[in-house]
Each structure stands twice: as C-alpha cells, then as structure tokens.
Amino acid sequence: MDTKITILIVDDEASVRDSLYQWFVEDGYQVDSAESAKEALVRLESKDFDIVLADIKMPGMDGLEMLRRIKSLEKNPIVIIMTAFATVDTAVQALKDGAYDYITKPFDPDELSHLIRNASKQITLAAENDLLKEKIVSLENVEDLIGNSEAMRHLMQEISSIAQSNSSVIITGESGTGKELIARAIHANSSRKFFPLIIVHCGALTESLLESELFGHEKGAFTGAVYNRKGRFEMADCGTIFLDEIATIPPKMQIELLRVLETKTFMRVGGNKEISSDFRVICATNRDLKSMVDKGLFREDLYYRLNVITINVPPLRERTEDIPLLVEYFIKKYCHSMNKPTITIDAKALKRLEEFSFPGNIRELENMIERAIVVGDGKKIRLNDLPIGKESENSPFESLNDVEKKHIQFILNKYNWNISTSAKVLKVDRVTLYNKIKKYHLSPNKNQ
Amino acid sequence: MNPCKITLISFGQIEKPNLEIIARDVKRELQVQVEYKEGFIDMSQFFDPSRSQYDADQLIHLIDTEYASDTTKTIGLFTVDLFIEILTFIYGQAFLNGRSGIASSFRLNNERYGMNRNDRLTLKRFSKEIIHELGHTFGLIHCHTPGCVMMSSTYVEDIDLKSHQFCSNCKNELEMIFINNVKF
Numbered sequence: 001m002d003t004k005i006t007i008l009i010v011d012d013e014a015s016v017r018d019s020l021y022q023w024f025v026e027d028g029y030q031v032d033s034a035e036s037a038k039e040a041l042v043r044l045e046s047k048d049f050d051i052v053l054a055d056i057k058m059p060g061m062d063g064l065e066m067l068r069r070i071k072s073l074e075k076n077p078i079v080i081i082m083t084a085f086a087t088v089d090t091a092v093q094a095l096k097d098g099a100y101d102y103i104t105k106p107f108d109p110d111e112l113s114h115l116i117r118n119a120s121k122q123i124t125l126a127a128e129n130d131l132l133k134e135k136i137v138s139l140e141n142v143e144d145l146i147g148n149s150e151a152m153r154h155l156m157q158e159i160s161s162i163a164q165s166n167s168s169v170i171i172t173g174e175s176g177t178g179k180e181l182i183a184r185a186i187h188a189n190s191s192r193k194f195f196p197l198i199i200v201h202c203g204a205l206t207e208s209l210l211e212s213e214l215f216g217h218e219k220g221a222f223t224g225a226v227y228n229r230k231g232r233f234e235m236a237d238c239g240t241i242f243l244d245e246i247a248t249i250p251p252k253m254q255i256e257l258l259r260v261l262e263t264k265t266f267m268r269v270g271g272n273k274e275i276s277s278d279f280r281v282i283c284a285t286n287r288d289l290k291s292m293v294d295k296g297l298f299r300e301d302l303y304y305r306l307n308v309i310t311i312n313v314p315p316l317r318e319r320t321e322d323i324p325l326l327v328e329y330f331i332k333k334y335c336h337s338m339n340k341p342t343i344t345i346d347a348k349a350l351k352r353l354e355e356f357s358f359p360g361n362i363r364e365l366e367n368m369i370e371r372a373i374v375v376g377d378g379k380k381i382r383l384n385d386l387p388i389g390k391e392s393e394n395s396p397f398e399s400l401n402d403v404e405k406k407h408i409q410f411i412l413n414k415y416n417w418n419i420s421t422s423a424k425v426l427k428v429d430r431v432t433l434y435n436k437i438k439k440y441h442l443s444p445n446k447n448q
Numbered sequence: 449m450n451p452c453k454i455t456l457i458s459f460g461q462i463e464k465p466n467l468e469i470i471a472r473d474v475k476r477e478l479q480v481q482v483e484y485k486e487g488f489i490d491m492s493q494f495f496d497p498s499r500s501q502y503d504a505d506q507l508i509h510l511i512d513t514e515y516a517s518d519t520t521k522t523i524g525l526f527t528v529d530l531f532i533e534i535l536t537f538i539y540g541q542a543f544l545n546g547r548s549g550i551a552s553s554f555r556l557n558n559e560r561y562g563m564n565r566n567d568r569l570t571l572k573r574f575s576k577e578i579i580h581e582l583g584h585t586f587g588l589i590h591c592h593t594p595g596c597v598m599m600s601s602t603y604v605e606d607i608d609l610k611s612h613q614f615c616s617n618c619k620n621e622l623e624m625i626f627i628n629n630v631k632f
Contacts, residue, residue: 015505019532025544027600028589082534106536110602 005120006047009033010040010054010066011082016105020053023112037066044070049077050123051116056083056090056102064093071098078119133194145178145185146329147322151314155182158311163189168261168306170246171284173313176363179284182313183242186282195239198232198279203245210253212269215260221270233266236279246283246306247292251299258302281306316358316365323354326362330369331381338373345381356388405440408433417444452626453520454582456484457511459491460527462553466571470525473575477597477612478582478622487515491528504530504538508550516548521585523578526552539577539601542584549581556604573607583618586625591618 007029009020017033024031032049034040037058044052052070056063067079081094081102094102100119103111145156162169163186171179180199187197205213212222216231232241243249249257260266265276283306292298316323327345335342345353349372358364372385408426415421423433436442454474458467467484475482489510494502507524516522523542530538530552539556542549556573558566576597583598591598596615601607614622 013533015533019505019534022541022544023535026584026589106531106534108536108602109538112535113600113602 004028004030005050005116005123006030006032007051007053007116008040008043008049008077010035010037010052010058010063012036012055012058016055016082024116027113027116029116037061037063037069040066041069044073044075044077048075051119052077052079054079054081056081056094064090064097067094067097067099078123080115080119145181146326147319148325149319149321151319152322155311155313159185160189162186162309162311164191165309166280167308168280169282169309169311170289170307171282171311171313172289173284173286174315174359174361175286176361177313177315178362179286179313180242180244182311183240183244183282183284187240187242187280190240190280192239192280196236197240197242198236199242199244200232201244203248207250207253210249211256214253215256215266215268216271216275217269218271221268225270228268231266231268233260233277233279234268234275237277238279240280240282243281243283245285247285247287247289247298254299254302258299258305261302261305316361320354323365324350326365327353327369330366331373334370334373340373340378343373343376343378343380346383349381349383349386352383352386352388401440404436405442408436408440409442412437412442412444452480454478454480454482455515455520455522456482456525456578457487457515457522458484458525459487459489460525460553462525462527467525469571470575470578473612474579474582477579477614487524496531499531501529501531501537502526504532504541504550508541508543508548511550512543512546512548518547520547521582522548523581523585524548524550525574525578526550527554528552529554539607540581542581544584544589545587546585549585551577551581556607558604561604569608572612573604576607576610576612577601579612583614583622586622588614588618588621591615593617 007024009017009024009031010033011017011020012035014035017035021031021033032043032047034043037054038061040052040054043049054063054066058066061069063081063083067081070077070079078100079098081091081099082105083090083094083102084105091102100122101115103115145152145159147153147155159182169183169186171182173179183199184197187193200210200213202210208222212225212229212231214232216229216234217225219225219228256266261281264278265274267274289298289303289307293300293303316326327350331345332342353365353368360367368386368388369381371387372381376382376385408422411422411425415425419430419433423430426433428436456467456471456474462470471482471484474480489507491502494506494510496503507526507530511522511524515524530540530550532538532541537555538552540549540551551574553570553574554560556577557570558564579597580601588598590600593599593615595609595611595613596618597610597612598614598618599606599610601610
C-alpha cells in the first residue's frame with residue numbers, strides 16, 4: 001500500500017480493540033482506537049481517518065448516534081458498524097444513516113479482510129475521482145483560449161453565458177480558428193463537465209460509417225459488425241456531442257439527425273430498441289450554412305433546430321494584437337514538448353508575423369512556430385526560421401516588378417549568367433531576358 | 449547464524465518426527481537456531497463452551513508470561529480450534545515485534561473440509577503458519593507478494609498458494625532486523 005489507510009476502532013471492550021488493532025497492524029494499516037463514541041469524535045476532530053469501525057452498543061453514545069454525528073462532520077470517513085446481535089432493523093438503520101456496511105461479531109477472518117479491502121478500494125477510487133474532477137475544473141479556465149483582444153474578450157464572455165444553457169450551438173469561423181477549442185470550453189464550463197464530450201468529425205466519415213458512428217450498431221447489422229457497439233449519441237449521455245464540419249452531413253443523415261435532436265431517442269443500426277440519451281449538441285462549420293439552406297443543400301428545419309445560438313470565431317487577421325500572446329504560448333508549448341529551454345522571438349520576426357494575413361489562422365501560426373523551434377538555433381526565433389521570412393526581408397508589400405527582378409537575378413546568378421540556360425529555365429527567349437536585364441539594371445555582381 | 453534462538457513448544461499431540469520436520473523448515477527459512485520441546489497446559493481453563501473453541505488471546509498471554517523469554521522467540525503449537533473474541537477462528541497469532549506467538553493445526557486438515565486425510569499437506573500448512581507467525585514476532589507485517597509466506601491467509605487454500613519462503617523484500621527486511629540485532 002503506497003498511502004496507508006487509517007482505521008479508527010471504536011469499542012468499549014478492550015479485548016475487541018486489542019484484537020482488531022493487532023489484526024489490522026499485521027495487515028499493514030495505520031490503526032488507532034477509542035473506547036467510547038465521545039473519545040472517537042474528539043480523535044476525528046484532530047486527525048483524518050479513512051475508516052471508522054465502531055461497535056453499535058456502547059455506554060453513553062451508541063454507534064448509530066456516533067455515525068450520525070460523523071456524517072455531519074466536514075471529514076467523511078467510511079463507517080462500518082459492528083454488532084453482536086444483528087437485527088434487520090439496526091442494520092437497515094445503520095445503512096440508512098450512511099454506514100458503508102455492518103458486520104456481525106464474531107466475524108469470519110475472510111469477511112473482515114474483504115470488507116476492509118473493499119472499503120480501501122472505495123477510498124482510493126474516491127480520491128482518484130476527486131483528482132480527476134479537479135483536473136476537469138481546471139479546464140474551466142480555458143487556458144488554451146489565448147488572447148486579450150476585444151474580439152477574444154467578447155468571445156470568452158459569450159462562452160461563459162452560453163455554457164450555462166442547454167441550447168444547441170453552432171460555431172462558425174474559418175478553418176484553423178479554434179472552433180473545437182470553443183466547443184471544449186463551452187462543455188468544460190457547463191454543468192455537464194463531469195460527463196463526456198464526444199467529438200465527431202463528420203467530414204471524415206462516409207454516409208454509412210457516419211450512421212453507425214453516431215447511432216451505434218447491433219451485432220450482425222452489416223458485414224464486419226461483429227459486436228454490438230454504442231454510438232456517439234449514446235456515449236454522450238449526460239454530456240455534450242460536438243459535430244464538427246456539420247455542413248458535410250449528407251441529406252439522408254440530416255433527416256435522421258433532426259429526428260434525434262427533436263426526440264433525443266434513436267435506434268442502433270440493425271436494432272429494434274429505442275435508446276434515449278440526454279446530450280447537448282454543439283456543431284461547427286467553416287461554411288455559410290444559411291446560404292446552403294437557400295441553395296437547398298442543407299435542411300432548413302435542421303438548420304433552425306441547430307441554430308439556437310451562434311458563435312462566430314474571428315479569423316486571426318482580425319485580432320492581430322493577440323499574435324504576440326499566441327506566439328509566446330506556442331513557444332512555451334513546443335519547447336516544453338520538445339524538452340528544450342524556452343526561447344524567445346526577435347522583434348523582426350514577430351513584426352513579420354503580425355503583418356502576415358494567416359489564411360490558415362491559428363493552426364498556421366502554430367505550425368510556423370513549431371517549425372521555427374525545430375529549425376532554429378535553439379536560442380531565438382529569427383526571421384529566417386519562418387517560412388514567410390525569406391521573401392519578405394525587404395518589404396512585405398513587394399510589387400510584381402520587384403518579385404520579377406529578384407527572381408531573374410536569382411536564376412542568372414544560379415547559372416553563372418549563362419543567358420541561354422537562364423532564358424530556358426525562365427521560359428522566355430534570350431531577347432526578352434536581355435530586355436529585362438536592361439530594365440532592372442541587373443549585373444553579375446549584384447546579390448552574389 | 450543469526451544471533452537469536454527460536455523455541456517451539458508443542459502442547460498437543462504432535463508426533464516427534466513431525467516436530468522435527470517443522471523445526472527443520474523453520475531453521476531453513478530463518479537461519480536461526482531452533483529447539484523444540486513438549487509442554488503441558490490444562491486446556492480446559494481456556495475452553496469456551498458457548499463457542500466450543502479455545503481462547504487464543506488467553507493462550508498467547510500464557511505463553512508470553514510463562515514460557516517466553518527475552519532471548520528467544522517462542523511459538524506455542526496446538527491442535528485445538530482457536531478463536532479470538534471478534535473472529536470466528538484463527539490459525540494462529542503472534543505479538544508483532546514481540547517474543548511469542550501461537551499456531552494450531554486444527555483447521556489445517558483436509559478432513560475438516562470433506563476431503564481425504566493428507567497428513568503431509570497438513571504438516572506443510574502448519575510449518576508455513578508457524579513461520580508466518582514467527583515473521584510477525586520479528587516485526588514483519590502481511591505481504592502482498594504472491595507466494596511469500598507472510599501473505600495473509602483466511603482460507604486453507606490461501607496457505608497452499610504460498611510457499612515456506614519469505615519474498616526478497618521480506619528477506620531484506622529480516623536481514624536488516626538481524627543486522628540491527630533485535631533484542632530478545
């Protein structure tokens with residue numbers, strides 16, 4: 001046992017206390033004893049015990065009264081009641097008052113061992129459960145939602161108010177803006193946070209797979225259905241289901257989905273039993289669902305069923321003031337995961353990132369930082385470490401002429417100013433190349 | 449050889465050759481000088497007619513005060529059904545880190561469980577229980593390592609699952625106890 005389970009024995013008979021004490025010590029438990037309920041309550045105030053093993057009949061306060069008082073304490077140890085003459089009434093009363101179990105004296109050695117082992121397991125599980133709940137609660141801070149811009153502050157406010165309701169949510173936004181993260185934040189802030197968040201990437205599944213994935217299937221429903229399988233809606237019971245890329249759902253599935261959202265009941269593929277599930281649905285799309293409805297590509301009734309609340313996640317180019325914070329976050333994240341000391345970014349590189357339009361949004365920025373940490377010198381992220389760094393050394397806003405001039409110079413240098421070869425590579429004739437050299441005043445020495 | 453001694457005192461009808469085998473098993477596992485002898489107690493004073501069993505708490509206290517000494521670990525060997533107040537029966541008990549213990553062969557016989565008599569198996573089980581109780585007198589608590597003699601046994605089958613030997617952890621602990629030259 002890594003952490004010793006502590007047991008308090010409460011019995012007015014010294015022989016019982018001594019025997020139990022010896023028995024538990026030999027079993028590796030930490031044991032203490034008290035000869036009355038009053039003494040036990042005093043001990044419980046000053047020390048934490050995991051299990052209290054108490055006789056029901058004691059002079060003064062009896063075991064049942066002590067049990068009631070223990071249950072009103074802030075600390076809540078498992079209480080097992082010992083009784084010499086078990087009657088159904090006393091046993092039922094003890095269990096009603098919150099006793100974990102009761103045991104009739106004298107006990108079978110095996111019965112006692114099992115009882116204490118099971119109680120210890122429950123204590124360990126309860127401790128693990130508390131730890132997991134703490135971890136979930138820490139998610140409420142939505143640490144991964146980085147940003148201090150007006151747009152982000154507004155978004156966070158929206159999330160915290162939306163999370164409290166049970167309404168369906170559609171999250172819209174360009175690809176890479178972090179729609180899944182928003183869904184996670186809504187779930188983590190909701191009363192459903194201790195239940196599962198089930199994520200389904202609808203676009204990644206074919207129609208038949210999606211049906212089986214969402215509703216589950218019965219054994220033998222189709223070739224390969226070797227076992228009964230729970231669907232995602234069933235798994236999301238009491239929790240949240242996040243349907244990413246909802247716009248890709250085929251029309252037949254749209255009807256099925258609408259039915260499930262309306263009735264919260266469904267049948268597994270190949271099944272004949274209605275299954276009900278209490279879930280909240282959050283969807284995400286990077287497409288304009290309304291215009292899809294207008295074009296008849298998405299069912300209007302489903303759209304209105306889903307679109308109770310809409311959250312629009314702004315693209316990164318509309319909140320460039322968040323870029324330094326995001327960069328700092330990704331540097332820390334990847335340096336940590338790569339076991340490297342945390343590095344910094346130089347001003348030029350950061351400026352370039354702030355000026356870039358990021359069509360791939362945060363995902364693109366994240367990839368850029370990860371790559372820069374891998375290829376960089378391990379001290380600082382510099383302009384050259386960024387894939388958008390090299391072509392922008394002079395100015396991020398170059399004209400077509402500037403780009404053409406640079407490219408011709410590059411090719412000429414590469415082929416040692418061999419005009420014929422360079423013209424061939426550039427797919428122009430020699431005369432045109434001569435004209436360009438003249439136009440841009442290019443010479444063999446330039447930028448060598 | 450460790451600087452301590454073990455005394456086994458038989459208070460029941462345990463044949464001398466069997467006592468010799470037990471003493472040999474104990475010596476092999478603990479590497480301690482073992483002596484065995486026969487003793488006599490009027491068992492009727494420990495008999496509880498309401499339970500038809502013998503009071504193990506009273507017996508162990510008698511062994512500790514009348515037979516044990518500070519220079520030896522003493523185990524009283526019995527053939528009667530032992531109980532302590534809170535448990536329906538026990539195979540044996542010992543003072544943890546103390547100088548004495550008791551063990552009984554009463555519930556170790558296959559015949560009690562509707563199977564054929566097997567004296568060799570009973571003796572084997574008895575040896576294991578005696579070594580187990582001795583382990584407690586040296587300060588060892590129950591061990592969770594499969595096969596270790598210090599595993600807790602609440603059924604005879606549990607005793608069959610373990611060996612006479614201490615696992616490496618218990619052995620190391622015993623070594624440390626011997627190095628620190630435990631007082632007897």
